[in-house]
Amino acid sequence: QQQVKQSPQSLIVQKGGISIINCAYENTAFDYFPWYQQFPGKGPALLIAIRPDVSEKKEGRFTISFNKSAKQFSLHIMDSQPGDSATYFCAASSMFNNDMRFGAGTRLTVKP
Amino acid sequence: DTGVSQNPRHKITKRGQNVTFRCDPISEHNRLYWYRQTLGQGPEFLTYFQNEAQLEKSRLLSDRFSAERPKGSFSTLEIQRTEQGDSAMYLCASSLSRGNQPQHFGDGTRLSIL
Secondary structure, three states, X not given: OOOEEEEOOEEEEEOOOOEEEEEEEOOOOOOEEEXXXXXXXXXXXXXXXXXXXXXXXXXXXXXXXXXOOOOEEXXXXXXXXXXXXXXXXXXXXXXXXXXXXXXXOEEEEEEO | OOOOEEEOOEEEEOOOOOEEEEEEOOOOOOEEEEEEEOOOOOOEEEEEXXXXXXXXXXXXXXXXXXXXXXXXXXXXXXXXXXXXXXOEXXXXXXXXXXXXXXXXXXXXXXXXXX
16 A cells, blocks of 8 residues: 655654655655654644645745655755654645555654 | 544454444535554555545455445544454544645544454
């Protein structure tokens, strides 16, 4: 079922550093790529999303970079804070299939 | 701000029992999705409704699973004759139906099978 591969599985970053999480997809029909943040005991919360007509989208400290030819996209968290410590999931979906496919997640720890 | 609400938050039951979960989506959202999430994994799609119509079901959704959304508002997910492998977090999400829209998740129901 997995059509979205996410790396790394876990990431430890110092406060103020940059966190980078990568995802690769297979299905060229995918046309919507969100990132979700999940804290323990909570559901995934939408963080930021991109469509393939742009190569980058920035919202505050969070940036998605998208490479359509390589079928890859990544999340960059600038000035990482301890409160950013959570599990991050990339996902992909298309207008033709309503089942969103998720990566396996990256557990981010930001050390103070 | 009323988000997606799921009840119960936790359910512990014995193997072989039936369980039912409820999801109340964001009021103006006419799409509703069910996902299953096991420890250390991303959510896996189970099924999806557009209003009251169940339009898609994953192969993960065995015959023991049934979902309904009778009036196009809240939805229920029932698991009959529960098995150990059903232990997971069951997540509900909702979205608008114009094109590809963001899905907003509830906090899930954690099911534990004894």
